[in-house]
Amino acid sequence: MQRIGVFVCWCGTNIAATVDVAKVAETLKSEPGVVFATDYQYMCSASGQEIIKNAIKEHNLTGVVICSCSPRMHEATFRKTVQAAGINPYMLEIANIREQCSWIHKDKEEATEKAIILGRAAIAKVHLNAPLTSMESPVVKRALVIGGGIAGIQTALDIADAGFEVDIVEKQPTIGGKMAQLDKTFPTLDCAACILTPKMVDAGSNDKVNLYTYCEVDKVEGFVGNFKVTIKQKPRYVDATKCTGCGECTTKCPSRKNPNEFNMGFDNRGAVYIPFAQAVPKVATIDPDDCIYMKTGKCGLCAKVCTAGAINYEQKEEFITKEYGAIVVATGYNQIKPTEFEEYGYNNYKDVVTSLEFERLMNAAGPTGGHLLRPSNGKEPKKIVFVQCVGSRGQSCRDKSYCSKICCMYTAKHAMLVKDHYPDVDVTVFYIDVRTPGKNFDEFYRRAVEEFGVHYIKGMVGKVEEEDGVLKVQASDLLANAQIHMDADMVVLAAAIEPDKSARPLATMLTASMDTNDFFTEAHAKLRPVESPTAGIFLSGTCQGPKDIPETVSQASACAAKVIGLLAKDHLLCNPCVAHSNETLCNGCSTCANVCPYGAITYEDRLVMDKGVRETRRIAVVNEAVCQGCGACTVTCPSGAMDLKGFANRQIMAEVDAICR
Amino acid sequence: MLNTKISKEDLERISGVNTRKCMKCGKCSATCPNFDAMDYHPHQFIDMVDKGNIAPLLESKAIWTCLSCMACLQRCPRSVEPAKLIEAVRLAVVRQQGENRLAAEDIPELLDEDLPQQAIVSAFRKYKK
Numbered sequence: 111m112q113r114i115g116v117f118v119c120w121c122g123t124n125i126a127a128t129v130d131v132a133k134v135a136e137t138l139k140s141e142p143g144v145v146f147a148t149d150y151q152y153m154c155s156a157s158g159q160e161i162i163k164n165a166i167k168e169h170n171l172t173g174v175v176i177c178s179c180s181p182r183m184h185e186a187t188f189r190k191t192v193q194a195a196g197i198n199p200y201m202l203e204i205a206n207i208r209e210q211c212s213w214i215h216k217d218k219e220e221a222t223e224k225a226i227i228l229g230r231a232a233i234a235k236v237h238l239n240a241p242l243t244s245m246e247s248p249v250v251k252r253a254l255v256i257g258g259g260i261a262g263i264q265t266a267l268d269i270a271d272a273g274f275e276v277d278i279v280e281k282q283p284t285i286g287g288k289m290a291q292l293d294k295t296f297p298t299l300d301c302a303a304c305i306l307t308p309k310m311v312d313a314g315s316n317d318k319v320n321l322y323t324y325c326e327v328d329k330v331e332g333f334v335g336n337f338k339v340t341i342k343q344k345p346r347y348v349d350a351t352k353c354t355g356c357g358e359c360t361t362k363c364p365s366r367k368n369p370n371e372f373n374m375g376f377d378n379r380g381a382v383y384i385p386f387a388q389a390v391p392k393v394a395t396i397d398p399d400d401c402i403y404m405k406t407g408k409c410g411l412c413a414k415v416c417t418a419g420a421i422n423y424e425q426k427e428e429f430i431t432k433e434y435g436a437i438v439v440a441t442g443y444n445q446i447k448p449t450e451f452e453e454y455g456y457n458n459y460k461d462v463v464t465s466l467e468f469e470r471l472m473n474a475a476g477p478t479g480g481h482l483l484r485p486s487n488g489k490e491p492k493k494i495v496f497v498q499c500v501g502s503r504g505q506s507c508r509d510k511s512y513c514s515k516i517c518c519m520y521t522a523k524h525a526m527l528v529k530d531h532y533p534d535v536d537v538t539v540f541y542i543d544v545r546t547p548g549k550n551f552d553e554f555y556r557r558a559v560e561e562f563g564v565h566y567i568k569g570m571v572g573k574v575e576e577e578d579g580v581l582k583v584q585a586s587d588l589l590a591n592a593q594i595h596m597d598a599d600m601v602v603l604a605a606a607i608e609p610d611k612s613a614r615p616l617a618t619m620l621t622a623s624m625d626t627n628d629f630f631t632e633a634h635a636k637l638r639p640v641e642s643p644t645a646g647i648f649l650s651g652t653c654q655g656p657k658d659i660p661e662t663v664s665q666a667s668a669c670a671a672k673v674i675g676l677l678a679k680d681h682l683l684c685n686p687c688v689a690h691s692n693e694t695l696c697n698g699c700s701t702c703a704n705v706c707p708y709g710a711i712t713y714e715d716r717l718v719m720d721k722g723v724r725e726t727r728r729i730a731v732v733n734e735a736v737c738q739g740c741g742a743c744t745v746t747c748p749s750g751a752m753d754l755k756g757f758a759n760r761q762i763m764a765e766v767d768a769i770c771r
Numbered sequence: 772m773l774n775t776k777i778s779k780e781d782l783e784r785i786s787g788v789n790t791r792k793c794m795k796c797g798k799c800s801a802t803c804p805n806f807d808a809m810d811y812h813p814h815q816f817i818d819m820v821d822k823g824n825i826a827p828l829l830e831s832k833a834i835w836t837c838l839s840c841m842a843c844l845q846r847c848p849r850s851v852e853p854a855k856l857i858e859a860v861r862l863a864v865v866r867q868q869g870e871n872r873l874a875a876e877d878i879p880e881l882l883d884e885d886l887p888q889q890a891i892v893s894a895f896r897k898y899k900k
Contacts, residue, residue: 453802453846503794504848542796572801572846586797588814593806 112237115146115171116229117162119153119178121208126151128212130222134177138229143237145169154184159191166195173201173236177229179208198241200686200756205232227769234768238761242686247735249335249682250435253673254279256327256616257440259287260306260659261651261666263313265438268670270318274677277320277432278313279327279341281612284389286310287442291372291466293473293480295659296523297554303475307388314390323391326612328429330437330619333708333738334646335682337434345425347396347404348382352420355392359412359421360384368400374467376477376485382412382421386475394420436673439630439642440650440666441616443607448500450508454603455574460486461581462574462601465520472527482532484599487579491599494528495583496521496539497571501606503542510606512627515656517604518545522555522564524602529562538565538596540585548660567594574601607656622647629655640669648672687756688737689744691730694720695751698728702743702752710736711743775826777863782820786859790821792849799843799853809833813843813853820856834861839893861897873898 118135120126131149139147146169150158153176165171174192178184181204189199207225215221253269255262258280269276278285289295290310292302313319322341329340363380370379372386381400384392394412402409403423413421445466448456456462461484463471474480484491498521502514518541525537544566546552558564569586572593576582581598609628617624622642623631630649633641640649650669651662676682691702693716703711710733718727730752732743743752744759753759783789799813806812811819811833819828828834837857844854873895882891 499796499848505792505850506848509848542794569797570801572798572803572842584801586799586801586812586814588795588797588800591812591815593800593803593812 112143112173112239113145113169113171114141114143114173114175114233114236115162115165115169116141116144116148116175116177116233117153117158117165118147118149118207118225118229119158119176120149120151121153121179121212122151125178125208125212125225128215128218128221129207129225130218131177131225133222134207134225134229137226138175138177138233141230141233143173144233146171153178154187159187162188162191163195166192166197171197173197173203173239175203175205175229175232175236177205177207177225177232180204180206180210198243200242201236201239203232203236203239205229230771231765231768234764235761238758238764239756242755244683244686245734246681247335247684249677249679250337250433251677252276252432252434253436253438253677254327254337254339254432254434255438255440255650257287257442257610257651257653258282258285258313258321258323259440259442259651260289260309261442261653261662262287262438262440263309264663264666265440265648265650265670265673266319267309267312267316268667269673269677270316272670272674272678273318274674275318275320277322277341277434279322279325281324281326281344282385283324283346283393283395284310284385284391285313285321285323286386286388286390288466289659290386290388291374291469291473293469293476294523294527296519297548297550299523299527301474303388307390310388310390321391322430323393324395325430327616327619331709332433333736335435335676335679337437337646339432339434339437341430341432343428343430345398345427346393347398347401347421347423347425348394349420349422349425350391350393352418353393353416354418354420355384355389355394356417357384357394358415358417359394362411362415364409364411365400365402368397370477373477374464374470376467376470396421396423436646436648436676437620438648438650438669438673439613439616439620439622439653441610441613441653443652443656444610445607446501446510446605448603448605451500451603453573454497454500454571454601455576455581456603459574459576459581459601460484461491461576461599462603464603464605465517465524466605468524468600468602469520472524482528489599490532491535493536493596493598494538494600494602495571495581495596495598496525496537496602496604498539498541498604499570500603502604510608510627512656513545514604514606515545516607516658519548519551519554519658521602521604522546522558525564526554526558526562529558529564536565537562538567538598540567540569540571542568542570548658569594571601574598607652609653613653620644620647629653640665640672646676684735685739686734687739687754688734689732689739689741689752689754690734691732691747692751692753693718693727693729695749696727696729697749697751698730699748700730701746701748702730705742705746706737707740707742708736708738710734710738773829773864774867775829777825777829777860779820779823779825782825782856782859782863785862786852786855788817788820788852788856788859790817790851790856793817793821793851794849796848798846798848799851802842802846804840804842805836805838808836813857816856816860817851817853820860825860828860829864831860833857834864835897837861838890839896840889858896865897865899
């Protein structure tokens with residue numbers, strides 16, 4: 111018979127306001143096997159843990175039940191506590207009377223009754239608990255970073271700095287991401303290229319960092335410390351080891367009508383191209399959809415002009431398989447195309463552009479060499495209207511429900527830069543709220559208003575129509591309680607940002623969770639913001655939520671610290687709650703091996719003694735280092751041979767019985 | 772005599788509009804094609820009903836000049852749908868007047884080829900109990 115101690119936590123008022131904690135402790139005291147029960151304000155605090163340790167020693171406890179918050183919150187904490195007092199950590203059970211009781215009930219009497227029942231179930235389970243010991247698994251000392259934008263680059267450089275090897279997989283031909291397209295960066299207005307390109311060069315030249323550009327993650331197997339990842343190298347049709355990046359092919363290519371993605375389609379590129387001058391790696395790539403030779407078999411001009419002999423039209427996609435201890439997701443964002451917002455005329459008028467397009471029009475390396483010109487007629491605009499919150503903060507089907515966070519600041523930046531370069535241009539910003547929390551952010555926005563004379567109007571634009579080459583803007587001015595009509599030469603839409611489309615299939619491959627907007631979910635919003643709930647998967651940058659560059663870089667470095675913490679370990683303690691098969695019940699049918707998502711089950715022929723008969727049978731064997739304890743095998747096993755340590759069928763049934771009693 | 776004791780709850784019940792969802796962006800009044808003809812504007816309807824300041828709306832010109840074109844309803848990013856609330860204020864007045872100002876059989880006579888169908892439907896919505 112176990113000697114069980116019950117500890118009921120108040121969690122301040124989180125539990126105690128809805129649950130009569132003293133009554134719970136008092137009632138559970140009369141459960142069979144319970145020799146001690148008490149309640150305390152904060153069980154997880156040092157003094158709370160002391161109460162547990164003392165009770166274990168004083169009352170010779172063999173099992174502990176803690177009625178508190180979710181085990182996801184403090185199971186690890188309390189396991190350490192009981193272990194320190196000499197009890198096996200798996201002799202502890204937590205009854206979740208916060209998330210699953212006090213937080214969701216209002217009636218104190220009902221909540222108290224439920225808390226007692228939950229405690230009773232935990233006690234019933236502890237009676238059947240057995241001490242478990244964790245196995246160890248080795249850690250592969252290499253990290254994979256998926257996405258080569260500023261987030262991925264920063265994380266990779268920091269991990270490399272600690273001496274670990276790190277690979278970056280980037281689906282574009284170059285690393286750099288969105289930041290490479292930007293002109294200036296707020297709040298200091300230093301140029302994006304000046305601060306990003308040295309980091310790109312570092313990533314390219316660091317011997318601990320391997321770049322897999324124009325690559326995608328194809329398959330992920332394994333688990334924390336031991337991931338096996340298959341990377342697909344898309345064919346460049348250029349031998350990256352031979353190409354010197356001289357650019358001769360890109361200038362000679364006769365296929366010239368292909369929209370240049372890097373310049374948001376404002377100019378064209380050849381079928382063979384280098385995305386931009388500072389690309390890393392500086393290697394040409396042939397787009398097979400645009401290449402005349404690939405489509406018709408005639409041309410081959412690039413191959414003729416290439417002195418390095420790097421052009422290879424026969425290149426095929428390749429698959430590379432490598433092992434990693436940790437995986438970092440840094441898949442980033444895209445700005446939505448506001449095609450569904452027909453009131454702004456984005457589909458109809460060339461002079462209505464998104465802010466990322468505007469970024470290229472202002473960029474010294476952009477299609478106009480940094481000279482701001484109207485896309486429709488190439489003339490200088492005299493009046494520019496900025497519209498904020500296009501597609502953000504809405505509830506309708508065309509809107510994102512969240513605030514895109516970066517738009518207030520980059521709109522202030524655009525407005526300020528326009529006024530700085532062209533003081534005569536009239537700049538108006540329509541806003542709902544100006545949100546500028548951040549170091550030196552509000553000062554930045556106020557400078558746009560006070561020093562540069564940007565007109566900020568509290569209201570929204572309702573209609574944009576073109577008349578004789580002039581955009582007619584109809585909008586509200588809420589502070590004046592008026593509807594205003596103004597002319598503009600350009601309208602710039604601060605369109606919402608959304609996670610990259612590759613994020614969702616990737617999340618499925620990684621079994622990492624996402625929210626309804628396809629942003630990756632962090633393990634804990636406050637305390638574990640750069641980790642996915644899936645062990646070994648880490649989050650860097652906007653794949654986790656909208657972020658500006660300063661915040662992205664902070665998070666990227668935080669993420670690297672977590673990865674380094676993992677890679678620095680030689681071994682990881684495995685979860686001992688793994689499956690095992692009962693050799694006298696197993697009939698070797700292979701059903702469990704077929705459902706196991708981790709490939710942890712194999713078979714061996716073993717001599718079995720069953721009811722006095724000795725025979726050789728095919729028996730399922732679980733590799734405990736690989737098993738993650740998901741339990742799929744235990745429910746699929748037709749003969750009931752598979753069971754999960756710590757979550758045995760009879761333990762679960764005992765809990766159910768205790769609840770139904 | 773017009774009963775001005777129409778409460779916010781009455782209007783929210785009639786319209787199904789929750790005024791608290793409004794984020795005060797002004798999209799409704801930016802979109803409104805008949806803004807200048809209204810003494811109270813779509814965003815004011817939401818704001819005034821939210822604050823319980825309803826009597827001026829019951830006596831406003833705006834409830835009759837609103838085209839009920841539903842542009843504000845369509846464009847509202849928070850799905851507050853001001854047009855429904857304006858309609859509810861209008862109904863609160865129309866229902867007290869005791870008589871229809873428009874009968875179905877009078878319509879053919881009033882028809883004007885230049886009049887959009889929407890305006891007829893809208894007029895019917897406004898002037899019939």
